[in-house]
Amino acid sequence: MNSGFSNRAGLPQLSPRWTTPDAAAAQSDRNAGLQAAREGADGPAALARFRRRLADEGAGDLDRLHAECRQLLDRQEREREARRHDLDTTLVERGRANQHRHDERAAALKRENGPESGPYKDRAGRAEAAQAALRSVRAAVGFRPLRTHFGLLYPVMMTALALAEVPVNRAAFELTFREEPLVSLLLAAAVGGLLMAFAHVVGMLLRRWPERPRLAQVASRGGALAVILAIVGGGIYALARMRQVFMHLTSTEGEGFAQRLQDALAGTPREAVTAIADLPLGVGDYAFIAVNLLIFTFGVVASFLRHDPHPDYEKAVREARRTERTFARIERRHAEAMREETARFEAERRAIEGEMGAVRAQLAALGSQARAVQEHAEAARLAVARTVRRRCDTFAEGVQAGRPGGELLAVPGVEAIAAELPSFRAPAHVA
The missing domain is CATH 1.10.287 (Helix Hairpins)
Structure with a gap:
């Protein structure tokens, strides 16, 4: 122009x-x-x-x-x-x-990645199914909130309790592995881990005890608790005896006890057991048992508080959150x-x-x-x-x-x- x-x-x-x-x-x-x-x-x-x-x-x-x-x-x-x-x-x-x-x-x-895509439909379906399962569980428990404590702190607490068992129980293995202290340390750590595993199971069984249990449930759950507690009690007692022998050896080396124990161990198993069992438990041994039981009790209480009474409630909440996060990611994309x-x-x-x-x-x-x-x-x-x-x-x-x-x-x-x-x-x- x-x-x-x-x-x-x-x-x-x-x-x-x-x-x-x-x-x-x-x-x-x-x-x-x-x-x-x-x-x-x-x-x-x-x-x-x-x-x-x-x-x-x-x-x-x-x-x-x-x-x-x-x-x-x-x-x-x-x-x-x-x-x-x-x-x-x-x-x-x-x-x-x-x-x-x-x-x-x-x-x-x-x-590609929206409502008409396969992954989107799959994640949406999983999220909806998880929400439906959670609604079902909440309806079953009267829509009460989830009763759990500690959360991510629980594994840390149980690990700390297991490690607390190491110095307590290490002396029980010194009798056999005096020249291999690392082995004694690892065995003590394994005992601590095993006790906390039993504490976890006992606390969870007690927490999820049915409000109106049937006889079969009482028998199965009570039997399981009895077996676990018997194993724990027997194990702690055995560790106390092993510790007692070690401590007695270290304190009475000049009195010929070591020689008598060595002679008993060289004989029949019954003679070895008799030699060990004849030693009376002292105050220190009972303190050792009490400390182990106290740590185990702490683990049971922590496990009891950590879990919800309903066996599927926490799992349903966790699954609902997980599927929701997964679905939210694809939605964001x-x-x-x-x-x-x-x-x-x-x-x-x-x-x-x-x-x-x-x-x-x-x-x-x-x-x-x-x-x-x-x-x-x-x-x-x-x-x-x-x-x-x-x-x-x-x-x-x-x-x-x-x-x-x-x-x-x-x-x-x-x-x-x-x-x-x-x-x-x-x-x-x-x-």
């Missing part, structure tokens, strides 16, 4: 003779009037001939200007049609293509992909709308420029008419000066002169 449309200076212009007063031309017009008066010419007729000559010259210049203005308007119309095509066709098609791409991509994302696609779509949509706004502004500017061209052509016609009127006045003054006392010549007004000049005929598409 011609940049000159934005201001009058860039539009076609008249010859400067019609827009700029010229002293030499004025003097020439006055002299022409004086010459006509001296020659005795009829004043009105001479003025009419002078006016027609000027009007013909102005009409020729106006015809040239009008032709150039029509060419500008034709170019402007072609530009307007191109902008209308951009607005009504090109940009509309781009918008439709952008929407189509967005719809296709959104559908593809649903199939899908949502992130959708956000990226939506951001791309919105950016393209805003860009298209911005271009549409720019094209509409260009069309509005083209309309204003078309009016400016027509107004400029009309202003040029009036400028020619004013110049003709001014020069006719000067010619009449010359005639009057050359014929003193003669009849004053009447010069037509600007509107009358302008009516004789060619008006601007805009192209049909503009008019």
Whole structure:
């Protein structure tokens, strides 16, 4: 589009003779009037001939200007049609293509990792099944909250209790492994771990004891507890005896006990057991048993508090949370992909709308420029008419000066002169 449309200076212009007063031309017009008066010419007729000559010259210049203005308007119309095509066709098609791409991509994302994909449906189904199982368990326990304590601290507590058994029980193995202290240490740690495992099972059995147990349940659970407690009690007693022998050996080496024990161990097993069992338990041995039982009791209490009375409640809660987290991860991936696609779509949509706004502004500017061209052509016609009127006045003054006392010549007004000049005929598409 011609940049000159934005201001009058860039539009076609008249010859400067019609827009700029010229002293030499004025003097020439006055002299022409004086010459006509001296020659005795009829004043009105001479003025009419002078006016027609000027009007013909102005009409020729106006015809040239009008032709150039029509060419500008034709170019402007072609530009307007191109902008209308951009607005009504090109940009509309781009918008439709952008929407189509967005719809296709959104559908593809649903199939890839969204609600229509296999993994999404599988995780959603698992999450729903886990929630249904949790609702069932909660209904069974009257919708009470989960009764558990310690959480992730529980393994740490049980490990600490197992390690507490190491210095307590290590002396029990020194009798056999005095020259291998590492073995004694590992065996003491194993005993501690085993006691805490039994404490875990006992606490869980007590915690999940049925409110109205059947006889078979009482028998099975009671039997299991009795067996475990018997194993724990027997083991602690055996460890106390082993510790007692070791401590007695270390304190009575000069009294011949070591030799008697060695002789008993070299004999029959019954003689060895009798030699060990004949030793009475002392205060330290009972303290050893009490410490082991106390640590074991702590483990049982910790296990009791750690577990919920319902055997499936904690598992259902854990499974529901796990499946929900798994489902939430795939949901986040899908949502992130959708956000990226939506951001791309919105950016393209805003860009298209911005271009549409720019094209509409260009069309509005083209309309204003078309009016400016027509107004400029009309202003040029009036400028020619004013110049003709001014020069006719000067010619009449010359005639009057050359014929003193003669009849004053009447010069037509600007509107009358302008009516004789060619008006601007805009192209049909503009008019």
